[in-house]
Amino acid sequence: MNIDLSEAAKAIDKYRDKKGALIPLLQEIQDIYGYVSSQAIGMIAHELNIYPVHIYGVLTFYTQFYLTPRGKHTIKVCQGTACHVMGGKELLDYLADKLGVEVGETTEDRNFSLERVACLGCCGIAPVIMVDEDFYGRCTIKDLDALLDKYTEDDSSGSLNGNVHNLHKKRNKPKSN
Amino acid sequence: MNNRILVCVGTSGVSAGAEKVAANFRSELEQRGLGDSWELVRTGDRGLFRDVLVDIITPELGRVTYEFVKPEDVAELCEKHIARGEAVERLKAGSDYEKFFAGQTRIALSNCGEIDPEDIEAYIALDGYAALKKALGMTQEQVIDEVKRSGLRGRGGAGFPTGLKWELTWKEKSDEKYMVCNADEGDPGAFMDRSILEGDPHSVLEGMAIAAYATGANHGYVYCRAEYPLAVKRLRKAITQATQKGYLGENILGSGFSLDIQVKEGAGAFVCGEETALMASIEGARGMPKPRPPYPSQSGLWGKPTTINNVETLANVRHIILRGAQWYASIGTEKSKGTKVFALAGKVKNTGLVEIPMGTTIRDLIFGPGGGMVNRRRKIKGIQIGGPSGGCLPESLLDTPIDYESITKTGAIMGSGGFVVMDTSTCMVDIARFFLSFTVAESCGKCVPCRVGLQRMLEVLEKITAGKGTAEDLEFLAKMGESVKDTALCGLGNTGPNPAITTMKYFADEYKAHIEEKRCPAHVCVDLVDFEVDEEKCTKCGLCFKACPTGAVQWKPKEFARIEMEKCIKCKACIAACNFDAIH
Ligand SMILES: Cc1cc2nc3c(=O)[nH]c(=O)nc-3n(C[C@H](O)[C@H](O)[C@H](O)COP(=O)(O)O)c2cc1C
Ligand code: FES
Numbered sequence: 001m002n003i004d005l006s007e008a009a010k011a012i013d014k015y016r017d018k019k020g021a022l023i024p025l026l027q028e029i030q031d032i033y034g035y036v037s038s039q040a041i042g043m044i045a046h047e048l049n050i051y052p053v054h055i056y057g058v059l060t061f062y063t064q065f066y067l068t069p070r071g072k073h074t075i076k077v078c079q080g081t082a083c084h085v086m087g088g089k090e091l092l093d094y095l096a097d098k099l100g101v102e103v104g105e106t107t108e109d110r111n112f113s114l115e116r117v118a119c120l121g122c123c124g125i126a127p128v129i130m131v132d133e134d135f136y137g138r139c140t141i142k143d144l145d146a147l148l149d150k151y152t153e154d155d156s157s158g159s160l161n162g163n164v165h166n167l168h169k170k171r172n173k174p175k176s177n
Numbered sequence: 178m179n180n181r182i183l184v185c186v187g188t189s190g191v192s193a194g195a196e197k198v199a200a201n202f203r204s205e206l207e208q209r210g211l212g213d214s215w216e217l218v219r220t221g222d223r224g225l226f227r228d229v230l231v232d233i234i235t236p237e238l239g240r241v242t243y244e245f246v247k248p249e250d251v252a253e254l255c256e257k258h259i260a261r262g263e264a265v266e267r268l269k270a271g272s273d274y275e276k277f278f279a280g281q282t283r284i285a286l287s288n289c290g291e292i293d294p295e296d297i298e299a300y301i302a303l304d305g306y307a308a309l310k311k312a313l314g315m316t317q318e319q320v321i322d323e324v325k326r327s328g329l330r331g332r333g334g335a336g337f338p339t340g341l342k343w344e345l346t347w348k349e350k351s352d353e354k355y356m357v358c359n360a361d362e363g364d365p366g367a368f369m370d371r372s373i374l375e376g377d378p379h380s381v382l383e384g385m386a387i388a389a390y391a392t393g394a395n396h397g398y399v400y401c402r403a404e405y406p407l408a409v410k411r412l413r414k415a416i417t418q419a420t421q422k423g424y425l426g427e428n429i430l431g432s433g434f435s436l437d438i439q440v441k442e443g444a445g446a447f448v449c450g451e452e453t454a455l456m457a458s459i460e461g462a463r464g465m466p467k468p469r470p471p472y473p474s475q476s477g478l479w480g481k482p483t484t485i486n487n488v489e490t491l492a493n494v495r496h497i498i499l500r501g502a503q504w505y506a507s508i509g510t511e512k513s514k515g516t517k518v519f520a521l522a523g524k525v526k527n528t529g530l531v532e533i534p535m536g537t538t539i540r541d542l543i544f545g546p547g548g549g550m551v552n553r554r555r556k557i558k559g560i561q562i563g564g565p566s567g568g569c570l571p572e573s574l575l576d577t578p579i580d581y582e583s584i585t586k587t588g589a590i591m592g593s594g595g596f597v598v599m600d601t602s603t604c605m606v607d608i609a610r611f612f613l614s615f616t617v618a619e620s621c622g623k624c625v626p627c628r629v630g631l632q633r634m635l636e637v638l639e640k641i642t643a644g645k646g647t648a649e650d651l652e653f654l655a656k657m658g659e660s661v662k663d664t665a666l667c668g669l670g671n672t673g674p675n676p677a678i679t680t681m682k683y684f685a686d687e688y689k690a691h692i693e694e695k696r697c698p699a700h701v702c703v704d705l706v707d708f709e710v711d712e713e714k715c716t717k718c719g720l721c722f723k724a725c726p727t728g729a730v731q732w733k734p735k736e737f738a739r740i741e742m743e744k745c746i747k748c749k750a751c752i753a754a755c756n757f758d759a760i761h
Contacts, residue, residue, distance in 0.1 A: 019479070022461035023444055061463040061621070062444035064403050081366030081561065081597050082522035084611050090748050094726070097746070117404060118365035118447070118615065121372075122192040123522040124226020124529060135192040141726045141750045 007032045008040045012047045022050075022058060026065060035066035071106040071113035073151050076130040080119030088127040092116060094141050098148065111152060180215045180259075182206075183232040185290055187222030187375045188368075188407055189529075194248060195229045201251035202231075209255065218299075221376020223290025224530030225277050227270065230290070233258050242270040273548045277527045280545035282508060282516050285332075285492040286369075286532045289376030294411050297418040300379040306424045308495035312387045313432040317347055320391040324494065326502035328514030333359055333450075333487030334566065334593050334668070336513075336581045339494075342484060345474035346392040349482035356389040356397040356436070357478065357485040359455060363402070363447040364564030365615060366595035369518040369530050370488035374401070374408035377492070378415035382438060384491030386425060387498060389436045392484050397438035400455050403445045412440050447565075447619035451667050452485045454621070465621045466667035487593070489518055509535035513580035523561075523597040526551050533579070540575040543598055554756065555600040559683065563592025565612045565619075566672030568679030569605055588679045590672060602758075604701035605684040606691050610638040612676035620669060627670030630661040634677060642702040646692040654681060700761055703747050707761055708740045714759035721751035721760060 011028045015021035022044075029040050036059055045052040059065040077092040092103065095114055099107050106113040120128050125137025129144075131151060136143070182202055186195040199219055206212050223230055227244035233254065234240045241264050243254065250268060257263045283289075292299040300306075312320050325340025346354060358381060362370040374381060385397050401409050416438050420426040427435045441459050448454050449464035456478045458464035477483025493515060497505045506514050513535040519542065522528050526548035533542055539560060543549070550557055559571045568589030570577065577583050584591045599608070613635045622628045634657050637650050658674035665671050681688060690696045697705040710721075715737050722732035729744035730751055740751070740760075752760045 020441075020459055020461040023458065024442070027442065027444065057463050058461070061465075062446050064443075064445035079365070079615075081564065081595060081611075082528070085523050085597060085599065085603055085608075087749070087753050089611075090750070090753075094746075094748055118363070119368060120188075120192075120404070121368040122189040122226070123366065123368070123520065124189060125192065125228075126522070128192070137192060140724060140753075141748050142724060145726065 003033070003037055003039050005039060005043055008043055009047075012044060016048070022048075022055070023062075026055070026059065030065060034070050035068055038067075068106070069110070071110050073111060073132055074113045074115060076115045076117040076120070078118070078120045078126070078128045078130070079116045080123065080126075082119070082123035083127040086126040090141060091127055091129060091139060091144065094144060095148075098144070112148075179234075179236050181218055181232075181234040182215060183218045183220050183230075183234070183291070185222050185230045186219045187290075187372060189222050189226055190229055191407075193228035197248040198229045198231065198246055198251060201248050202255070205251055205255040206259075209260065211259065215259070218293050219295075220290050220292060221294045222372050222530070223376075224286060224372065224532075225274065225527060226529045227274065230270070235262070237262050238264060242274060243268040244270040244274060273527055276548055277529070277531070277546045280537075280541065281532050282534050283532050284496050284508075284516050285373060285380075285489050285518055286376075286530065287496075288380060289372055289530075292377070294376050294378055295414055297379060297415070297422060300377070301422075304499060305379055306383055306419075306422075308498040309383050309386050309390075309424060310430060312390055312498050313430055313434060317391050317393065320387065320498070321347060323502045324391070324497060327497045327505040328502075328509070328512075329490065329493055329497060329505065330513065330581065331487055332489035332493075332517065332593065334563075334590065336591060339486065339490055342474065342486070343388060343391050345472070346394070346482045346484045349475060351482050353396070353479075353481045354392060354394040355478040355481055355483040356385055356392065356394040357452075357456070357459070357473075357483055358385050358397070358399040358488060358491055359450065359452065359485055360399050360401040360405075360408070360488045361443050361450040361455060362405075362488070362593065363450040363619075364566075364593050364595045366522055366561075366564055366597055367520045367593050369520055369594050371402075371405050371408050372530055373488050373492050374405065375411055378408075378411045379419065380492045380495060381412075381488055382415055382419055382425065384486075384494035385438060386429070386436055387494050388484055388486060388491065390434050392482075394482075394484065395435050395437070397436055398441050398459055398478070399438065400441045400443060400449070400459060403443045409440055409442055416440070446621075447615075448621045448667070448669050451669060454667070455485070456483065463621070465623050466669070468666060489594075510578065510580045512582055517579065517591070517594065519579075519594045519596040521547055521596050521598070524551050524555070524557075524600040524603070525549065525598045535580045536578045538576050538578050539570070542579065542596070543575070547598065550598070550600060552600065552756075555602060558599045558601050558603060559605070560599065561597040561608060561612075561676070562595065563590040563672075563675070564595035565616045566590055566668065566675055567592045567595065568675045569599075569608060569683060570679065571683040574683075588682060589675065602699055602701070604642075604697055604699040605680045605687045606638065606642055606697075607699075607701045609677040609680040610635065610642055613638060613673070616669065616673040620673075624664075624666035624670060626661045626664040627666065627673065630657055630665075631670065631673050633657060634661070634674065638677065641688065641691050642697070643704045644691065644695045644702070646688075648692060650692065651681060651688060654678075700752055700758075701749075703749065706747070706749070706752070708742065708745055708747065708751075709761055710738050710740060711759045711761055712737050714757045716757055716759070718756075720754040720756065724750040724754035726750060 015025040184199040329339045330336040453467040454464040473483040531546040732738040
C-alpha cells in the first residue's frame with residue numbers, strides 16, 4: 001500500500017525537539033491516518049533517530065493505538081462494572097458473534113470495528129454502547145440488530161455527533177415515593 | 178441577572194440529550210424576546226443520573242429543579258414557568274432527588290452542576306482563585322502546615338497524607354521540580370475525576386497552583402485519560418483563561434512565582450494511573466511501573482523531584498486554604514478527615530456521584546443518597562468498593578463506617594471511589610472473575626507474580642464459573658492470592674487478588690454452590706443455567722418473549738413461556754427481563 005506521508009512529516013517536525021513527544025506524535029499521526037502504518041513508523045524512527053522496536057513497544061503497550069486501518073464505524077461496548085452487572089458482557093458477546101470478529105478486530109467489509117471500553121461515565125443508563133460518537137443507553141440485545149442495520153444502510157448515521165438514543169422505551173420520569 | 182436556567186451538559190447529561198434541551202431553551206428564549214433578561218447556563222454534571230436535569234431560578238419561585246427533561250418538554254417549561262411563573266409539577270424533581278442531595282456534604286463537588294465550567298468569571302464569582310491569592314501571601318511552610326493540619330489524604334487510592342507528600346518534595350533541593358495531576362481515572366466504575374474536570378476544571382488548576390507553589394515546582398502536567406475528550410477540552414480552555422488572567426504563567430499575581438501547566442492525554446492503559454508508570458508515560462515510554470524507592474518526591478519526572486496528586490485531592494485544596502485546616506478537620510473521623518466522592522452504581526435507585534463525610538456507614542450511603550434498592554423484590558447481597566483493587570463486602574458488614582482504616586480492615590480498600598451495589602441477581606464468583614479479567618488484561622507484564630499469578634487465578638475462576646471447579650481450586654486461589662499480593666511490583670498486582678480473596682471470604686456459599694452443586698444461585702454463569710421456565714414462578718407476563726432476540730422463547734398470552742433450546746444462544750436476555758426469577 002502506498003501512503004502519502006507528507007502529513008506525517010509535518011507532524012514529526014512539530015514534535016522534533018520536544019521532550020516526551022513520542023506519544024503525542026503517534027496520537028497525532030493516528031488522528032490523521034486512523035492508524036499508525038509501518039511506513040509511518042519507519043519514518044519516525046529515521047527522523048527522530050530511535051529504534052523502530054522502541055516505537056512498536058510503545059504502540060503495542062497502549063490500547064489506543066492501531067497498527068491496521070479501522071472500520072468505518074467503531075462500536076465500543078462498555079465493560080465497566082455497572083455495565084457488567086447490567087449485562088454488558090452479553091452485548092459484547094452477541095456483537096462479536098454477529099459481526100464474526102473478535103474484540104479489537106474489524107469486519108471484512110471494513111464497516112465495523114468492535115472494541116471494549118471500561119466505563120463510559122454514564123453508568124446510570126447501563127448497559128451502554130457507543131457507536132462512533134453516539135451513545136446508546138439501556139441497550140438490549142434486541143436493539144443491537146436494528147442498530148447494526150441502521151449503520152450498515154445509512155451512510156449519514158456516522159456523522160451524528162454526540163447524539164443520544166435512549167433505547168429504553170418506557171423510561172419516563174419514574175414515580176417518586 | 179436574576180433569571181437563570183441551568184442545564185447539565187456533562188458527559189452523562191449529554192448522553193441523555195442535554196445538548197438538544199439547551200438548544201431548545203436558547204431558541205425558545207429568543208423567540209419570546211427574552212434572550213437578554215434570562216441567562217442560560219450550561220453546567221457540568223451534578224452527579225445524579227436523572228437524564229437531563231434543568232434548574233429554573235427566578236426571584237418569585239426561587240430555584241425549581243426538573244428531572245428527566247426531554248427536548249420536547251422545553252416548550253411547556255417556557256410557556257408555564259418562564260412566561261406565566263407557574264412551576265410544571267409533572268417534571269419537578271421528586272423526593273428521591275432531595276434525598277440524594279440531603280445526605281451529602283459537597284466540597285470537592287461544590288461547583289459541579291452549578292456553574293458554567295468554560296467561564297472563568299463564574300468560577301471567580303464563587304471565590305475562585307481567592308485561595309491561590311491567599312496562599313501566595315503565605316510562606317511555603319505555612320501552606321504545607323495548613324494542609325497537614327487539615328488531615329487531607331490522597332483520594333487516588335492509597336490515602337497518603339497530602340501535606341506530608343508536599344513537604345517531602347519541598348525539602349528536596351533541585352533546580353527543577355514538577356507538579357503532576359493524576360487524572361487517569363482507571364477504575365472501570367468510577368468517574369468522579371472526570372466530573373470534576375468537566376464541571377469545575379479551575380478548582381483542579383487552582384489546587385495544582387497552590388501545591389506547586391508550596392513545593393517549589395514551576396512546571397505542571399495534567400495526565401488525563403484518553404477516553405475523556407470533553408475533560409481535556411475544558412482543561413485546555415481553563416488553562417488558557419487562567420493564564421490570560423494571570424493565575425497561571427509567569428510571575429503569578431505579581432508574586433514572583435511562575436507555573437505553566439500542560440495537558441498530556443493518556444493512550445489507554447490502566448496501569449498508567451500508577452504514579453511511576455504515569456511518569457514514564459509522560460516521558461513518552463511504555464507506562465511500566467518502577468520499584469519505589471526512590472519515590473517521586475525524590476526522583477520523579479525526568480529524574481526531578483515531583484509531586485503527584487489525584488484530581489479529587491487537588492479539588493479539596495482551595496477550600497482548605499480559604500476556610501482553614503480546622504474547618505476541614507472538623508469533618509470526618511479521627512484519622513480520615515473531610516469527604517470522599519463515590520460513584521454509586523448497580524442496583525440502587527439513585528445512581529451517580531455522591532460526596533459524603535468520612536465515617537458515613539455503607540448502609541447510610543445506600544439507603545440515604547442511594548435511595549435504597551431499585552428492585553424491591555430483590556434483597557441486597559453486598560457491595561463492591563474500590564474497583565479492581567478493592568473487594569466485595571456482604572450485607573453483614575453494611576454498618577462499617579467508610580473511612581480508610583475501617584474499610585482496609587475488611588480486606589477491601591477505599592480506592593478511588595467505585596461503589597457498586599449488588600442484589601441477589603449478581604453472582605459473586607462472576608464478579609471476582611470480572612475484576613480479575615480486567616486486571617489481567619491491564620497487567621503490564623513486567624513482574625512475574627502479576628503476569629502469571631493473576632492469569633492462573635483467572636483461569637481457575639473461569640473453571641469454577643463453567644461448573645468444573647474442585648475443592649482444591651479454592652485452596653489454590655487463596656494461596657496464590659496471598660503470594661501475588663506479597664510479591665508483585667506495584668499496586669496493580671498487590672491489590673489485584675482482593676476481589677477474589679474477599680468474595681471467597683464473605684461469599685463462600687456461592688463458591689460452594691458452583692463447585693459442589695454445579696449451580697449458580699444468581700443464574701449468571703451461563704454454563705450452569707438450564708434455561709428452563711419455572712412454572713411455579715412464571716406469571717405468564719411475556720416479558721421474556723419480548724426480550725428474546727432469536728425467537729427461542731415461545732409464549733402466548735395466558736400461557737407459560739417455554740424455551741426452545743435449538744434456537745437459544747444463551748444470551749440471558751430472558752433472565753434479565755424476568756421480574757420473578759422464573760428462568761433458571
Ligand atoms: C494500578 C494503579 C492504578 C492507579 N490508578 C490511579 C488513578 O487512576 N488515579 C489516581 O489518582 N491514582 C491512581 N493510582 C494511585 C497513584 O499511584 C498515586 O498514589 C496517586 O495518584 C497519588 O495521589 P493522591 O495522593 O492525591 O491520591 C493508581 C495506583 C495503582 C497501583
Ligand atoms: S460502567 Fe458502563 S458506563 Fe460506567
